[in-house]
Amino acid sequence: MSSRPSSKKRAEKIELRVSHQPGFVLHSYPYKETSLIVDLFSRDYGRIALVAKGAKRPHSRLRSVLQTFQPLNVAWSGRAEVKTMTNAEWVGGMLPVEKSALLCGFYLNELLTKFLIRGEPAPSLFQDYVSTLNQLAHGASAAIALRQFEIALLQQAGLLGDLNFCTVSGAQVREQLRYIVNPEAGVQPAQIFESGPVVIGKTLRDMSAKDYSDPTTQSQSKQLMRYLLQYHLQGQTLKTRQILIDLQKL
Known part of the structure; x- marks a missing residue:
């Protein structure tokens, strides 16, 4: 009798690719030497964990983008629970939260x-x-x-x-x-x-x-x-x- 992977296991192997998703950074913390783990609140996927590779490097474009209370368009991909951020852009349109x-x-x-x-x-x-x-x-x-x-x-x-x-x-x-x-x-x-x-x-x-x-x-x-x-x-x-x-x- 041949063994077949369960539907759950098959689903876990499917790589999720998301682009142009509105979101906000809730929190981030260092990951390895140059990266960040970002806790993102997204419109259609709720809270998700993303690794932003190289975001801690001095000249990284993500370094200035991944700030709290900034409206972003975010893209990511991956199979694991913690996905990989592939892009993040500030979209503006909101007054800054200050003081x-x-x-x-x-x-x-x-x-x-x-x-x-x-x-x-x-x-x-x-x-x-x-x-x-x-x-x-x-x-x-x-x-x-x-x-x-x-x-x-x-x-x-x-x-x-x-x-x-x-x-x-x-x-x-x-x-x-x-x-x-x-x-x-x-x-x-x-x-x-x-x-x-x-x-x-x-x-x-x-x-x-x-x-x-x-x-x-x-x-x-x-x-x-x-x-x-x-x-x-x-x-x-x-x-x-x-x-x-x-x-x-x-």
């Missing part, structure tokens, strides 16, 4: 590296990331911009459901009733599960609608998202998050 907004940008990147699984496409979240960077660059409220992204990220990761509906009754949340958001079971009446911050229904509906004009919504959503992120991080720390909290920007 205090830089720390907020690094917070976004740290969130993505903690919550987004490599190889999982997230085109909608990619657009949210671009939108958030643009908001920060144009001087929008950092706390509100980051709050909206936190929600989008947890929903992309399957860790947060629709904030408009109570998971116990299936009914739409009512503005004046009190609720909690159980990290494992979603929105519930406050009396069912006492752990975690209590919020009114209006706050949940405002968060879902991306409306943070109400000071109560701003305050309650901040406490709620701190709680949910801490729960899902399971003891891991976000360095940039603590700095932002200390600076009262989150």
Whole structure:
């Protein structure tokens, strides 16, 4: 009986070639003497790991291109989990993220590296990331911009459901009733599960609608998202998050 490779093994041998893929560098670190391993957030392929050969050399074109918060067109190929970057070009079209907004940008990147699984496409979240960077660059409220992204990220990761509906009754949340958001079971009446911050229904509906004009919504959503992120991080720390909290920007 002849042995044939499984479909999984055959798929692993196929070389992936990607060109002109929009993306952003989340993080990079040295690899061997002259290269970098780049953690890239791409529009159609999600987070991917790429080796940028020779990127550390003084005259490498990639050296100045592979910077955080710069919109890029990237190409890569390879069969292994870590692919080889074959090209990267800056495409422009965005204001630079500068000064205090830089720390907020690094917070976004740290969130993505903690919550987004490599190889999982997230085109909608990619657009949210671009939108958030643009908001920060144009001087929008950092706390509100980051709050909206936190929600989008947890929903992309399957860790947060629709904030408009109570998971116990299936009914739409009512503005004046009190609720909690159980990290494992979603929105519930406050009396069912006492752990975690209590919020009114209006706050949940405002968060879902991306409306943070109400000071109560701003305050309650901040406490709620701190709680949910801490729960899902399971003891891991976000360095940039603590700095932002200390600076009262989150």
